[in-house]
Amino acid sequence: MAIQVIKEKCVGCKLCLKACPFDAIDMEGKLAVINEKCTACNQCIAVCKFDAIVKTAEEVTEKIDLAAYKDVWVYAEQRDGKLMGVALELIGEGRRLAREISDSTKVYAVLVGDGIGHLAQECFEFGADGAILIEDGLLKNYTTDGHTKALYDVIKAKKPDVVLFGATHIGRDLAPRVAARLSTGLTADCTRLDIRLSSYIDYAKKNTTLDVTGLDPNSDDRGLKQTRPAFGGNLMATIICPRTRPQMATVRPGVMSKRERVPGATGETVVVKPQIADSDIRTKIIDIVKSVKEIVSLTDADIICSGGRGLGDPSGFDLIREFAKKVGGVVGSSRAAVDAGWIDHSHQVGQTGTTVKPKIYFACGISGAIQHLAGMQTSEIIVAINTDASAPIFEVADYGIVGDLYKVIPQIINEWDNAEALFEASVKKGIA
Amino acid sequence: MAFEIIVCAKQVPDTNEIKIDPVKKTLIREGVPSILNHDDANALEEALKLKDQYDDVHVTVITMGPPQAKDMLIECLAMGADEGVLLSDRALGGSDTWATSNAIAAAIERRGKYDLIFAGRQAIDGDTAQVGPQIAEKLGIPQVTYVTEFKIADDRKHITVKRAMEDGYELIDIQAPCMLTAIKELNTPRYMSIQGIFDAFKKDIPTWGAKELGVDVNREVGLEASPTNVFKSFTPVPKGQGVRLEGDSEKELAEKLIVNLKSKHVI
Numbered sequence: 020m021a022i023q024v025i026k027e028k029c030v031g032c033k034l035c036l037k038a039c040p041f042d043a044i045d046m047e048g049k050l051a052v053i054n055e056k057c058t059a060c061n062q063c064i065a066v067c068k069f070d071a072i073v074k075t076a077e078e079v080t081e082k083i084d085l086a087a088y089k090d091v092w093v094y095a096e097q098r099d100g101k102l103m104g105v106a107l108e109l110i111g112e113g114r115r116l117a118r119e120i121s122d123s124t125k126v127y128a129v130l131v132g133d134g135i136g137h138l139a140q141e142c143f144e145f146g147a148d149g150a151i152l153i154e155d156g157l158l159k160n161y162t163t164d165g166h167t168k169a170l171y172d173v174i175k176a177k178k179p180d181v182v183l184f185g186a187t188h189i190g191r192d193l194a195p196r197v198a199a200r201l202s203t204g205l206t207a208d209c210t211r212l213d214i215r216l217s218s219y220i221d222y223a224k225k226n227t228t229l230d231v232t233g234l235d236p237n238s239d240d241r242g243l244k245q246t247r248p249a250f251g252g253n254l255m256a257t258i259i260c261p262r263t264r265p266q267m268a269t270v271r272p273g274v275m276s277k278r279e280r281v282p283g284a285t286g287e288t289v290v291v292k293p294q295i296a297d298s299d300i301r302t303k304i305i306d307i308v309k310s311v312k313e314i315v316s317l318t319d320a321d322i323i324c325s326g327g328r329g330l331g332d333p334s335g336f337d338l339i340r341e342f343a344k345k346v347g348g349v350v351g352s353s354r355a356a357v358d359a360g361w362i363d364h365s366h367q368v369g370q371t372g373t374t375v376k377p378k379i380y381f382a383c384g385i386s387g388a389i390q391h392l393a394g395m396q397t398s399e400i401i402v403a404i405n406t407d408a409s410a411p412i413f414e415v416a417d418y419g420i421v422g423d424l425y426k427v428i429p430q431i432i433n434e435w436d437n438a439e440a441l442f443e444a445s446v447k448k449g450i451a
Numbered sequence: 452m453a454f455e456i457i458v459c460a461k462q463v464p465d466t467n468e469i470k471i472d473p474v475k476k477t478l479i480r481e482g483v484p485s486i487l488n489h490d491d492a493n494a495l496e497e498a499l500k501l502k503d504q505y506d507d508v509h510v511t512v513i514t515m516g517p518p519q520a521k522d523m524l525i526e527c528l529a530m531g532a533d534e535g536v537l538l539s540d541r542a543l544g545g546s547d548t549w550a551t552s553n554a555i556a557a558a559i560e561r562r563g564k565y566d567l568i569f570a571g572r573q574a575i576d577g578d579t580a581q582v583g584p585q586i587a588e589k590l591g592i593p594q595v596t597y598v599t600e601f602k603i604a605d606d607r608k609h610i611t612v613k614r615a616m617e618d619g620y621e622l623i624d625i626q627a628p629c630m631l632t633a634i635k636e637l638n639t640p641r642y643m644s645i646q647g648i649f650d651a652f653k654k655d656i657p658t659w660g661a662k663e664l665g666v667d668v669n670r671e672v673g674l675e676a677s678p679t680n681v682f683k684s685f686t687p688v689p690k691g692q693g694v695r696l697e698g699d700s701e702k703e704l705a706e707k708l709i710v711n712l713k714s715k716h717v718i
Contacts, residue, residue: 098618163584163594188616192596195581199549199588204678207548207579229685244682250466250576256684263678274716301593302625305611309619319635346718378717400717401693402708417693418711420704430705441706442713 022063024051028071035063035072088264091117092151092179094170095128095142096189098161100135105185105272107145112212112275113183114146119214120180120241127151127179127289131169133159136288143286146278151177151289157300158293160307161189164300167196169293174201179265181243183212186269198267204260205267210274211246219244219257227255242266317366317373322348322381325368325395326356329384329405329424333361338428339383345432351375351395353385369394383424387412404428453509454607456498457559458532459570459586460491460514462523466575487523490571492640493633497601498569499531499641505607509533513558515543515551521656528651529643536562540660545674548577552585553671557664559590565628566607572597572632580632587630595623599636603627 031049043057051063051072064072091113095106106128113126127149128142139150153169174182174197182197184190186208198205213219217236223229243266246257260266317323324343326336336350343350351368352361368375369391380398385391387403387410395401396415403416404424413419420427434441464483487495495512502508512527514520515538524535538554546554559565568587573580580596587594599620600613607627614621615634625631643651661668670676694711698704712718 163596167588188597188614191580192584192594195548195584196588196594198581199552199585202549202678204547204549205581206679207577207581223683223685227685227687229683248687249578249684250464254684255687257682258679259682260679273718301629302595302623304621304623306622307616307619308621379712400712400715402712413693413695415693418708419693419695420708421695422701422704426701427704430701431708434702434705434709438709438713438718441710445710445714 022053022057023073023075024053025071025073026050028069030069030071032068034066034068038062038066083262083264085264088178088180090124090179091120091126091181092174092183092265093126093128093147094182094184094190094193095130095138095147095150096185096187097130097132097135097138098189100132100138102138102141103185103187103272104277105187105190105270105275106142107277108272108275109183109185109270110142110145110147111278112270113181114148114278116181116212116214116243117148119218124180125149129153129170129173129182131158131166133157139286139288143284144280144282146281146284147286149287149289151291153291153293155293155295157295157297160304161193162300162302162304163192163196164302165295166193167200168295168299170197171200172294173291174265182265182267184267184269186271190269194267194269201263201265201267203263203265203267204258205269206245206247206258206260207269209245209247209268209270212268212270212275213244213246214241216240216244222246243268317349317351317368317375320349320375321378322346323351323368323375323377323379323395323398324348324381324383325351325353325385326362326383327353327385327391328355328359329386329407330356330361331384333359335384335425336362338425342381342383342428342432345435346379346381348377348379348381351380353388353391355386355388382412382416383428385412386410387415452564453507454501454505454567455563455565456501456508456510457562457565457568458491458495458498458510458512458527459555459568459583460495460512460523460527461488461571461574461576462486462514462516462520463488463574463576485519485523487526488571488574489635490573490633492571493635493637494569494571494631495527495530495532496638496640497631497633498567500638501567501603502531502533511536511562513538513555513562515539515546515554515558518658521658524656525651526643528654528656529647530641531644531647535654535656537656537658538660538664539658540662542661542668542673545677546672547677547679548579548581548585549679550672550677552582552589553676554661554664554666555582556586556589557666557671558659559586561659561664567610567627568592568630570630570632572634583630583632590628590630592628592630593625594630594632595625596632597634598631599634601631601637 093109093113096103117124117126125148128147129151131153184194216238220231245268326339352366357367370393374394378399380401382403401416402418403412404420408421498510510532511534512532513536570583597615598612599615602611666672
């Protein structure tokens with residue numbers, strides 16, 4: 020907002036001069052002129068009898084010099100001196116984004132804590148060009164106030180173009196606070212990031228229903244395109260942050276890919292001494308307790324292992340329980356199994372039971388009656404294991420295994436912990 | 452002086468009821484009920500529990516949204532809140548989390564003294580979890596997010612909360628005034644009472660716009676002032692025919708399945 024004098028209407032009566040509390044109006048001949056002391060307090064507008072002073076809306080906010088901001092930063096979250104997996108994923112992703120911006124753009128891992136200097140090496144080995152090391156006894160354990168201040172100060176001083184956080188309980192506590200203090204944009208829980216429109220178009224064509232005609236793949240736009248699910252995953256939105264810097268995002272853990280580790284890789288370490296005092300931190304951690312996740316209800320479960328009539332008898336649920344325990348899931352069942360008295364109704368999934376939407380739904384020995392499908396078909400991934408190849412459950416399954424669940428499930432249980440290794444082996448095989 | 456609690460709440464579409472138009476690939480919003488956001492109900496419940504405990508607790512629910520968000524405020528009053536304030540104005544439309552927190556923080560300051568602010572961790576339509584912390588930042592007060600347990604000392608200043616972490620929890624001391632964001636483990640929200648419903652309709656719910664809030668419509672709130680904008684939005688590719696996994700042994704099948712799940716980032 021700014022105060023403006025309309026030359027044609029001003030008669031030089033000086034009423035505004037007297038009214039101004041800030042000495043912000045000068046006279047140039049018979050014309051009042053607003054000087055830089057103006058706070059847009061509106062006093063002059065109120066006293067002017069000639070409607071010669073107006074408040075004008077400026078073009079959005081002050082334009083900031085976007086070019087002054089460079090490099091991609093990753094908040095390399097650590098707990099107890101160990102890097103979180105998502106930190107390494109973001110270093111990999113950050114490096115990809117940095118190179119999309121320009122050959123000279125670097126990715127830095129920002130390490131905040133105490134006695135964590137050794138983690139810089141690990142960051143380099145996973146692809147970081149550099150590490151910004153911020154250490155202080157007061158930053159040892161995460162606190163909102165401490166880490167916000169440390170991060171805000173260093174961002175303000177060094178001006179990164181992009182800052183990424185893992186969408187963890189810490190990242191989602193910290194990032195909004197830092198973004199608000201910087202008065203910049205923040206996009207939550209992203210599952211896809213792009214810099215160049217050409218990459219965005221490739222992604223959109225493969226994975227979305229988006230019409231990409233009209234998007235120029237040769238555009239010189241180097242802003243961050245941040246794609247995230249909304250409305251419970253029913254809608255995807257790509258968010259941009261066109262006028263302010265840095266561009267900030269939290270990113271869902273497990274979505275981006277780590278780079279292959281390069282032992283002995285080196286990088287630049289920038290040591291930053293934080294200005295932090297005891298009084299800056301207004302919360303006090305009394306205790307940090309690590310515990311295994313409690314078993315949640317069907318509605319909230321990320322993974323559900325359901326058994327049906329194909330189990331053959333009630334003891335089949337022993338295997339389902341073992342399976343659920345292994346994969347960190349909750350036991351569900353079809354109505355048939357409940358009606359047979361094999362398991363309590365509280366486990367029933369379907370129209371007359373609970374409607375569920377987990378990340379993975381394992382349907383084991385379930386044929387897939389309409390009433391069951393109604394309660395689980397919006398699951399993110401459905402896996403069906405059944406001996407009957409013509410069972411309707413295979414119609415909705417993302418992955419179908421025709422086979423004996425008593426032989427297949429024990430193998431899944433055996434191999435579950437090797438997921439990472441199996442995946443990496445398959446990727447290598449794919450490249451070879 | 453009363454102990455003033457502010458609850459920040461949002462009216463949201465019940466995302467479980469949203470369906471995709473199979474032809475146009477757009478969201479079908481007609482017939483989708485609007486509800487009090489789940490986490491916000493937990494935030495309100497915790498405030499009401501304090502009201503049950505102490506006579507001088509006064510609970511105000513603040514929401515920002517279209518005029519029909521008033522229905523949700525009536526529901527909150529019927530559950531037991533003392534007062535509701537609706538922030539509704541065209542000038543506030545299109546606000547992202549930064550701009551929304553400017554408006555709500557301005558409303559809280561305008562209302563006057565506050566001792567405690569409860570908000571839900573996140574809303575089920577946007578899922579950002581950003582507005583609570585950003586309000587706290589604008590107000591300059593400390594915060595704890597993901598709160599699963601809340602205890603306040605008799606001085607009603609010293610608070611101890613349990614904060615859920617992915618791998619356990621933290622016990623944290625914090626002092627009022629502060630912002631606490633609730634998750635469902637915190638409590639079980641009460642139902643509206645008959646008397647509550649009756650009384651709720653008699654209460655006046657003021658509507659405040661940008662003018663009442665004293666916010667700058669060009670720099671602080673609304674679409675233009677928001678640092679983030681929606682570039683594109685679209686529906687995900689509909690589910691195609693699944694894959695039938697083939698293999699010579701159960702072990703091979705299990706391995707293929709795990710590799711596929713891993714590649715989809717679900718494990």
